[in-house]
Amino acid sequence: MKLTPLFILLALFAITVQAQDLKQQELDSVVITSTRIDLPFKAHSRTITVISSSDIKNSAATNVSDLLQQVAGVDIRRRGTAGSQADLYIRGGGFDQTLLLIDGIKMDDAQTGHHTMNAALPIEVIERIEIIKGPAARVFGQNAFTGAINIVTKTSLKNTVSANLETGSFNQLNGSITVGTELENSSHIIHVGKMTSEGYRNNSDYDNSNYLLKSTFNKNAQAIEMIATFSDRKFGAENFYTTNPTFNEYEETKNSLIGFTTTFNTEKFKIKPRVYWKRNEDLFLLRREDPSFFRNLHITDKMGAEVNASYTSDAGVTGFGVDISKIYIRSNNLGNRNRFMTNLFLEHQFKLLDNKLDITPGVAVTYFSDFKFHAFPGLDIGYTINNDLKIYGNIGYTYRIPTYTDLYYNDFRTAGNSDLKPEEAFAQEIGIKYNTNKFSGTVAFFNRDAKNLIDYLRPNTTETIYTAANITEVNTKGFEVDASYNFKINDFNQSLAIGYTFLDDNILDQNKELSRYSLNTLKHHYTTRLSTQIFKNIRQNIVYKHAERTTGQSYNVWDASLVYTLKQLAFTATASNIFDADYIETGFTPMPPSNVLFGLRYNFN
Secondary structure (H helix, E strand, C coil): CCCCHHHHHHHHHHCCCCCCCCCCCCHHHCEECCCCCCEEHHHCCCEEEEECHHHHHCCCCCCHHHHHCCCCCEEEEECCCCCCCEEEEECCCCCCCEEEEECCEECCCCCCHHHHHHHCCCHHHEEEEEEEECCCHHHHCCCCCCEEEEEEECCCCCCEEEEEEEEEHHHEEEEEEEEEEECCCEEEEEEEEEEEECCCCCCCCEEEEEEEEEEEECCCCCCEEEEEEEEEEEEECCCCCCCCCCCECEEEEEEEEEEEEECEECCCEEEEEEEEEEEEEEEEECECCCCCCCEEEEEEEEEEEEEEEEEEECCEEEEEEEEEEEEEEEECCCEEEEEEEEEEEEEEEEEECCCCEEEEEEEEEEEECCCEEEEEEEEEEEEECCCCEEEEEEEEEEEECCCHHHHHCECCCEECCCCCCCEEEEEEEEEEEEECCCEEEEEEEEEEEEECEEEEECCCCCCCCEEEEEECEEEEEEEEEEEEEEEEECCEEEEEEEEEEEEEEEEECCCHHHECCCCCCEEEEEEEEEEECCCCCEEEEEEEEEEEECCCCEEEEEEEEEEEEECCEEEEEEEECCCCCCCECCCCCECCCCEEEEEEEEEEC
């Protein structure tokens, strides 16, 4: 059903809901856990954004893809609803150039970065999301070319049960159950969820399932943490990759992870070993009802072990680590291949001038069985002017090796290139950040000079085959502003957050008409989120997003949500694209028109 903006707004305010007790999470108390040297949010000399549990509740988002769209500098390009297929970009980089982590476990996919967001978890089990912008290869290794995003899951739900049921436009039906229990020597979180819809246009239906088990064993001695996740997505992929009206594209993806982590602490040492196994399966049919016409099946396994450590001495804090992994891929298009990887990391933080000046040099040394050795150094510098104000800067080299799709994929429009070189870049950034309980803000300027970036080129405009190649040089520069203000009305917490990013992405000495690269960069990106509470049991959230891409396409999207809780019940209404904007984020797939989702949540403690 298609809804007018007036109808949606009336529906939002017609529902009776109970306001949840939303406590402001002070950033000063958040320790960024995705790096080897654990530092409070304020102490980092990088551009880091934290989406707290309160932000998630006030986001009007039902999945991680929609949630990350509200962060300036993060470009989520979706092909539909419910996060069935979405690509992740940071500061103009490609979808293969951003690393996603879950509780610090690297979720890179050797087949293609199109599968990065397959690993995203349900928002019900997320404690916070840490977004590290800028070159991060020396901290995380390969794929952190333009940044990294770490999803931190909840550690305990203290004997609770919550159930969620939602229904709305396009015959959407979402349901989930989350259970948490605390035992004498262990704790467990179990989540089961399902999302279905008939779709908002032809062949845009989906049937998605999510499962998670997180357990901590031996809590009273040497605690061991286990996380196991599985997502199963089946969806119509109309015009995801082609415009041929005779095709009826279809895709299924299965993504799973199991990992075990423990931590050894002494007065000076902290050592965190981890083992994990990640798998992604991808089935694509060009014609849904005729698998024999064109069918791709890829199965990728990654098995890894890593040890990260830090040592505190009078000279500062030293962080070091080793990450070893093996990748196997079995594919009817890419072939059967494997890759062995080793990453060595070393960094040290110096504190000078009464601890006001911090200097952190570091380096990552990597070995790939098919791309040999590479070393990528970096340097972070920060100066604390006072407890609330800090200036910082960082420089570093960053890199990405080609995916198997870049190297070997072939179809009627695309040709891989087994002679590709790794992408490399030298990036610089300078910024200032201010943080108090009421107001926080960051301003950052950045520049990235890249070479050997992988693009798909064609020799002339009449040729239909794009072949993977290394571009000689690409320059990306820009700036971003993030700010949030917390205030009170009638003793109720209110918050206003804004963000803006400007990008100038320039392909040097390259004919753009013959290139796929950077044709859809998000040049201007503005976001605003207003979360208000006027009455005891009612909270409203309004989100506005403005985007202008290098193609000239410009659009404005408004979302809103309302929550009303009554004891253990919560009634919700979420409206997306309220004013029915007509726009495309990537490829040839138009985004959904205005739609609404009504929900009921039950929490039992």
